[in-house]
Amino acid sequence: MGSSKTHELRNRILFTVFMLAVYLLGKSILLYGVDTSDRSGMNGQYMVTMMFSGDRYHNTLMALGIMPYINASLLVQIITAFRSSDARAKISKQRSDRWMFITTVVIAAFMAVIQSADVSLLPGAGPETIVRGVVMLEMFAGAMITYFLCMKNEDLGVGASMPIILVNILTSLAGSISANHFFRYPRLMVVCAVVVAATVFMENSIIKIPLQRVSIHNIHADQNYMAYKRNPVGIMPVMFATVAFVIPRYFVRMLTLIFPENVRLAEIRKDMVMTKPEGIAIYLVIVVVLSVAFSFIMLNPMESARQLQRNGDSIIGVYAGEKTKKYLVSLVWRLSLVSGLLQAAGMALSLIMVLRGEVSLPLAMMPSSAMILVSIICSTAQEIASYRRYDAYKFFF
CATH class of the missing domain: 1.10.3370.10 (SecY subunit domain)
Structure with a gap:
């Protein structure tokens, strides 16, 4: 054998x-x-x-x-x-x-x-x-x-x-760094360094919620828990905020094709950019809103509470049913809001530099690119580690 x-x-x-x-x-x-x-x-x-x-x-x-x-x-x-x-x-x-x-x-x-x-x-x-x-x-x-x-x-x-997004980000970063003299802006470099460090911490840090499972009564019973990342949906809010920000522009562009003589539509299209305070404010609000929305959609704390009650399991120190639902909803709300605010703050620091004329928009997008890049690397490394552990098993036949 x-x-x-x-x-x-x-x-x-x-x-x-x-x-x-x-x-x-x-x-x-x-x-x-x-x-x-x-x-x-x-x-x-x-x-x-x-x-x-x-x-x-x-x-x-x-x-x-x-x-x-x-x-x-x-x-x-x-x-x-x-x-x-x-x-x-x-x-x-x-x-x-x-x-x-x-x-x-x-x-x-x-x-x-x-x-x-x-x-x-x-x-x-x-x-x-x-x-x-x-x-x-x-x-x-x-x-x-x-x-x-x-x-x-x-x-x-x-x-x-993720590999395709990674390739696009690396391509854009390489072009922006060389064309816009990134290393001449120490403040922006500090912002990027802080953003990278915070993203690494958030991606690899989890909150463990201890569970009491009725079906487990052994020495490992105290090791059961639900795990939530500190940024519940990762970098998705930053990724999709950029998409959500330009969707209205696509519709305005479509209207300008239908009504090419409409001066007002042309002006609206010209103003929908991230080099103006209004555009920046809208973008940052979108980041926070998407962080909360995606967290509730993907994690669905109400459904998690129902599943726990259905299985007869419970969170230690919290009554099953309505109390558990309120606890999980509150936890997801706090985690997603803090994560969204931190991500928006990292973006705001560089976008304010654009308003002051200190950096160009391509350079101002460096922190968001860095966040996405680090998040992709962390998630890919975790996936590779799981496949490596799988390869460690020897199959006998």
């Missing part, structure tokens, strides 16, 4: 490397008829979303990048979370994947229409309507390729969509 190792970690890392190679290849394929010398896309809106989009100037096959996928993922999770526990139990993996696919198609098509209208075309590329149609289809195709890469990486690789 021999033994064999699964090499699960090695196989998953190799697949993720392959997935990233395909994605990077797509980033090197230029869209047909697009003027690559035009840099007008390098404005505040695109700097905010550059970590999610495929390229800086939106002129390659991966122009939409991962935004349709992550938006679809978020919507499906929210819809699922609002269903009852019995209804969620009946949702199969195939059904959930079908919802993801349909939602991604709708979002990718909408974004392709809006984004293709903003690119500059070469004069001799052909009739403008046809060329823009081709560009729109190419953008849509790139978004769907990214969707399939993420779905396959979720099953066969490491980190699902």
Whole structure:
């Protein structure tokens, strides 16, 4: 009887490397008829979303990048979370994947229409309507390729969509650091260092809620607990705040296409940027609101309380039922609010520098990029550690 190792970690890392190679290849394929010398896309809106989009100037096959996928993922999770526990139990993996696919198609098509209208075309590329149609289809195709890469990486690789976001962040950071002379701004460097340290602590720190389980009566009974991270949903609020901030801009842009002569719409679109106090305030409020909202949607403390009562378990020192629900709701509320405020504060420090004219917006986005980067690294490291432990087992057959 021999033994064999699964090499699960090695196989998953190799697949993720392959997935990233395909994605990077797509980033090197230029869209047909697009003027690559035009840099007008390098404005505040695109700097905010550059970590999610495929390229800086939106002129390659991966122009939409991962935004349709992550938006679809978020919507499906929210819809699922609002269903009852019995209804969620009946949702199969195939059904959930079908919802993801349909939602991604709708979002990718909408974004392709809006984004293709903003690119500059070469004069001799052909009739403008046809060329823009081709560009729109190419953008849509790139978004769907990214969707399939993420779905396959979720099953066969490491980190699902996180490696693509990591690549985009590293690309944007490298460009911003070299082009904007990051090391000439010691205050911004201090802000980034503080943000990184706080994110590492929050990502690797948990609060243990001791449980009394009726089915466990042994020497390990006192080791049962519920665990909540100090930032309950990680860096999701910062990631999706950037998306939520530009969604209204997409709709305003669509209205300007329908009503090109409307001066007021053009002014509103111009004012929806993060270089003005109003835009910054809206962005920071979105971060805090999403932190609280995502925490209640993903953790669902009311459902956790019902499950504990249904199983006959309880939190030590807290009565089951309504008391447990109030305790968990209060805990999630405090954790999410503090986490959101800390994340917003880290962003506020750098964005205030923009208002004062001390740094440019690309540099001001460094703290948010650093938060997301560190969060991805921590979560990926934890996933890799779990696969390594799996590989440590020897299977006999």
